[in-house]
Amino acid sequence: MKNTLIAPSILAADFANLQREIEMVNASEADWFHLDVMDGVFVPNISFGMPVIKSIAKHAKKPLDVHLMIIDPDRYIKTFANLGTDVLTVHYEACTHLHRTLQAIKAEGMQAGVAINPHTNVALLEDTIKDIDLVCIMSVNPGFGGQSFIENTYKKVKQLRKIIEANGATTKIEIDGGVTNKNAKQLVEAGADVLVAGSYVFGASNPTKTITDLKKIVL
Ligand code: DX5
Numbered sequence: 001m002k003n004t005l006i007a008p009s010i011l012a013a014d015f016a017n018l019q020r021e022i023e024m025v026n027a028s029e030a031d032w033f034h035l036d037v038m039d040g041v042f043v044p045n046i047s048f049g050m051p052v053i054k055s056i057a058k059h060a061k062k063p064l065d066v067h068l069m070i071i072d073p074d075r076y077i078k079t080f081a082n083l084g085t086d087v088l089t090v091h092y093e094a095c096t097h098l099h100r101t102l103q104a105i106k107a108e109g110m111q112a113g114v115a116i117n118p119h120t121n122v123a124l125l126e127d128t129i130k131d132i133d134l135v136c137i138m139s140v141n142p143g144f145g146g147q148s149f150i151e152n153t154y155k156k157v158k159q160l161r162k163i164i165e166a167n168g169a170t171t172k173i174e175i176d177g178g179v180t181n182k183n184a185k186q187l188v189e190a191g192a193d194v195l196v197a198g199s200y201v202f203g204a205s206n207p208t209k210t211i212t213d214l215k216k217i218v219l
């Protein structure tokens, strides 16, 4: 049976009560912690840096899925490995030598992810797909939580699924941005393996139940 993973995005959490939010995710049916790192250059926003990530890592009891929205991400591969990152995702648009970056992430014992912006065609990943553990298809323009889902994403998921199968790869497909109970099922039917949800989870009156409900939808 297919087990779709749910990764709550901490960007939408209440930072004044971070420990409580992390414990909520620990005790929930969520699978991963999704951490959005923004540098104010690659995307027009700054999120959180190392001291905050260190604190999150200390309390998190589930895998850390780190999404780097930064230029020149190679500079931080070792740092994130030392913080206990399980999946490290860099942006296709931020890497001049993507293949080299992927090898460097794996050499540090992490799974290597590649995120693509809404304008980036999935076919551009054809030549590296066997080296990619996870493709994060951005279903909003990166930089902010709480934006609306871009409908063209379904088409991209289907195209990427075909590329993965044609190459005999085991790459997971992750969807990031605007995920709710309205699009979760259709995304999984199109071929998604991991759903990131920020404001839909943390903005809910009962985040734990929202995660359980999302898990049920994608069973
Ligand atoms: C956007 C981030 C997302 C964001 C998702 O740049 O990569 O992970 O937190 O938030 P929602 O689910 O609110 O769209």
Ligand code: ZN
Pocket: 009, 034, 035, 036, 067, 176, 196
């Ligand atoms: Zn993200």
